[in-house]
Amino acid sequence: MISMAENKGSNQKNSKLRGLIITIVASFASAFLLLLIFADDPPSALRLFFLSPFSNTYYFGNMIAAMVPLMLGGLGISIAFASRNFNLGGEGQIYAGGLAAVAVCLAFPDGSPFLVQILACLAGAFAGAIVGSLSGILKSRLGVDELISSFLISAIVVLIVDYFITGPMQDKSSNFQTTQSIGQNLRFARILPPSLLSTGLFLGLASCLLAKIIFDRTRFGYELRVYGEGGEFARYCGINTEMYTFLPMGISGAMHGLAGAAMILGTNYKAMKSFSSGIGWNAISVALIAHNDPLAVIGAAFFIAYLDAGAKGLMVGSNVSSEIVSVVQAVIFYLITAQFSFGQKRKTRKPSQADRQSIGARS
Amino acid sequence: MNFTSNLVAMLSGAVSAMTPLLFAALGGLFTELTGMLNIALEGMITLGAFFGVYGSALTGNLAAGIALGIAASTLVSWIYGEITLRLKANEFITGLATNLLATGLTVILSQKLFNTKGVVAFNVAPLPVLTAALAKIPVVGPIFFGQNILAQLSWLMAILSWILIRKTPLGMRIRATGSNQKAIIALGLKPDHYKLVAILFSGITCGLAGSYLSLNLSAYVPNISSGRGWIALVAIYLGGRKPSGILAACFIFALAESFSNYAQGFLKIPSEFVLAIPYAASLLALILGSLSKRRGDQWR
Numbered sequence: 001m002i003s004m005a006e007n008k009g010s011n012q013k014n015s016k017l018r019g020l021i022i023t024i025v026a027s028f029a030s031a032f033l034l035l036l037i038f039a040d041d042p043p044s045a046l047r048l049f050f051l052s053p054f055s056n057t058y059y060f061g062n063m064i065a066a067m068v069p070l071m072l073g074g075l076g077i078s079i080a081f082a083s084r085n086f087n088l089g090g091e092g093q094i095y096a097g098g099l100a101a102v103a104v105c106l107a108f109p110d111g112s113p114f115l116v117q118i119l120a121c122l123a124g125a126f127a128g129a130i131v132g133s134l135s136g137i138l139k140s141r142l143g144v145d146e147l148i149s150s151f152l153i154s155a156i157v158v159l160i161v162d163y164f165i166t167g168p169m170q171d172k173s174s175n176f177q178t179t180q181s182i183g184q185n186l187r188f189a190r191i192l193p194p195s196l197l198s199t200g201l202f203l204g205l206a207s208c209l210l211a212k213i214i215f216d217r218t219r220f221g222y223e224l225r226v227y228g229e230g231g232e233f234a235r236y237c238g239i240n241t242e243m244y245t246f247l248p249m250g251i252s253g254a255m256h257g258l259a260g261a262a263m264i265l266g267t268n269y270k271a272m273k274s275f276s277s278g279i280g281w282n283a284i285s286v287a288l289i290a291h292n293d294p295l296a297v298i299g300a301a302f303f304i305a306y307l308d309a310g311a312k313g314l315m316v317g318s319n320v321s322s323e324i325v326s327v328v329q330a331v332i333f334y335l336i337t338a339q340f341s342f343g344q345k346r347k348t349r350k351p352s353q354a355d356r357q358s359i360g361a362r363s
Numbered sequence: 364m365n366f367t368s369n370l371v372a373m374l375s376g377a378v379s380a381m382t383p384l385l386f387a388a389l390g391g392l393f394t395e396l397t398g399m400l401n402i403a404l405e406g407m408i409t410l411g412a413f414f415g416v417y418g419s420a421l422t423g424n425l426a427a428g429i430a431l432g433i434a435a436s437t438l439v440s441w442i443y444g445e446i447t448l449r450l451k452a453n454e455f456i457t458g459l460a461t462n463l464l465a466t467g468l469t470v471i472l473s474q475k476l477f478n479t480k481g482v483v484a485f486n487v488a489p490l491p492v493l494t495a496a497l498a499k500i501p502v503v504g505p506i507f508f509g510q511n512i513l514a515q516l517s518w519l520m521a522i523l524s525w526i527l528i529r530k531t532p533l534g535m536r537i538r539a540t541g542s543n544q545k546a547i548i549a550l551g552l553k554p555d556h557y558k559l560v561a562i563l564f565s566g567i568t569c570g571l572a573g574s575y576l577s578l579n580l581s582a583y584v585p586n587i588s589s590g591r592g593w594i595a596l597v598a599i600y601l602g603g604r605k606p607s608g609i610l611a612a613c614f615i616f617a618l619a620e621s622f623s624n625y626a627q628g629f630l631k632i633p634s635e636f637v638l639a640i641p642y643a644a645s646l647l648a649l650i651l652g653s654l655s656k657r658r659g660d661q662w663r
Binding site: 034038086088138142143144145147148149151152153155156159160162163166167281284288319320321323324325326327329330331332333334335336337338339340 | 400402442446450451452453455456457459460461463464466467468470471474475480590593596597600633635636638639642643645646649650653654
């Protein structure tokens with residue numbers, strides 16, 4: 001019996017690994033193809049996309065710096081997915097977190113830098129948590145679908161933050177739609193000049209390690225996963241199911257808010273209009289590629305940051321717009337959960353509800 | 364401008380704004396009935412909008428342009444359907460993929476073809492108004508007969524959808540795919556087949572929704588769909604998964620949109636809040652809908 005179970009487990013692992021390899025190969029292939037079609041000078045565009053992130057310290061450091069919000073947001077999505085909650089509000093949560101962090105930094109320009117940084121991170125996490133738990137509470141209290149509500153709430157939050165950035169909090173001395181910059185003393189220390197890479201990287205890495213320990217070694221992590229496996233089982237185990245319908249959404253929002261704060265303190269220093277645009281979707285890619293495993297989130301964040309850095313390189317040196325990365329990411333999304341069962345008999349599709357559960361299953 | 368003429372203008376604006384929502388929601392209704400939550404509507408509307416207006420300008424023919432818009436969104440819906448059904452991928456993630464694909468592809472194409480990521484204006488004829496002669500009737504004239512052919516087609520489609528769902532074998536099988544999949548299998552039919560049909564149908568209607576948006580503006584604007592695919596999902600839910608209910612729900616959302624356009628003029632509220640009104644209205648509807656549902660459950 002045991003060997004059969006193990007066999008099934010390793011089969012699942014194999015098929016997941018195969019799916020991951022196919023997805024990554026397909027994403028590179030699609031980037032290659034798009035550049036062949038759309039670039040005026042394909043060889044140079046290909047070189048820019050694939051090699052420019054490694055071409056000098058500046059590009060390389062920026063790529064690593066871009067991993068920070070992806071790791072934090074990716075962890076946030078992993079927590080939601082592992083507990084079978086769909087958080088599509090990452091965009092608004094990151095944006096709100098960033099604005100909250102800027103507000104704290106501008107309010108205490110002369111405070112002790114370390115304390116203000118902590119306060120800014122907490123404020124960011126708190127802002128994100130409020131946005132996220134709103135969907136969670138609506139789900140656990142009223143049964144409102146969190147997938148749709150988190151998207152709608154995020155869309156509203158984005159517009160409200162837009163209002164603050166272009167209205168009350170706008171830097172009147174600047175021609176850009178942005179807030180004032182936070183003080184020099186409040187910024188995370190740079191560790192690879194001239195690039196934007198800062199000590200924020202350690203915040204991201206430490207969060208992944210901590211999340212791994214919480215996921216695998218604590219009662220909360222265990223109950224989260226049992227709840228995520230779905231069904232009546234969690235209730236029979238005496239798990240407070242109502243708590244796990246809204247708490248993960250709150251934590252997920254907090255991680256996104258923290259990601260926004262880390263962007264402000266580490267790389268952006270001010271909240272420009274739509275500074276975080278697209279990162280919420282990127283965080284979903286990270287969690288999917290990592291199969292909700294906090295340590296794998298680090299590698300997945302690197303992969304997505306690499307694609308993004310390549311696209312930025314393209315924007316500078318060729319006529320292809322950086323949105324090429326959206327299409328590549330679409331290819332990843334299409335294939336990452338696909339089941340490539342070559343030569344095996346296909347079963348009938350599971351209904352929708354099963355889809356929500358399958359995203360939670362963690363190998 | 365007196366009160367009545369303002370009201371008539373607002374109502375006819377609402378009926379016009381209802382068109383893309385209604386198209387998208389009717390398409391989404393079919394996938395909903397087969398048991399899928401179609402979050403790809405947003406992306407398919409975007410593609411329909413881009414190719415609808417681009418095709419019209421390219422061929423100089425509105426019908427050909429709309430056909431191209433429909434073809435583009437249907438092609439993508441086919442990709443979405445095949446990957447979701449055949450490769451058994453998670454439908455929510457493939458739905459998001461479709462939205463990302465649409466955003467990315469339209470920007471890349473717009474950059475390549477028109478050298479801009481922003482607004483692209485096209486020289487296209489306005490959509491014809493077949494009942495223009497009747498538009499002079501006070502009040503109902505401008506509201507119903509002043510609408511163009513696509514708006515009126517959306518009303519016709521609501522009726523046809525009702526007939527298709529309620530009165531035809533295909534409609535029955537689509538419903539059974541969602542509610543009683545075992546019966547479909549027992550009949551020797553394939554549930555996935557009906558799901559794909561529903562997805563393709565949503566591709567067609569989203570092509571129409573998108574074409575309406577861009578042809579009305581004679582331009583392609585980035586983020587032209589601005590959440591309509593999502594609002595349509597709320598309309599399906601709020602409308603009780605029935606064409607008549609969906610028609611009413613879409614009208615309410617369109618009224619909120621039309622009102623917010625007018626409110627901007629006299630209320631002097633920041634444009635960001637005006638843009639948020641449709642989202643806020645759908646969120647409110649979603650919450651109220653589940654409140655009433657819950658109460659209904661308790662009474663039973």
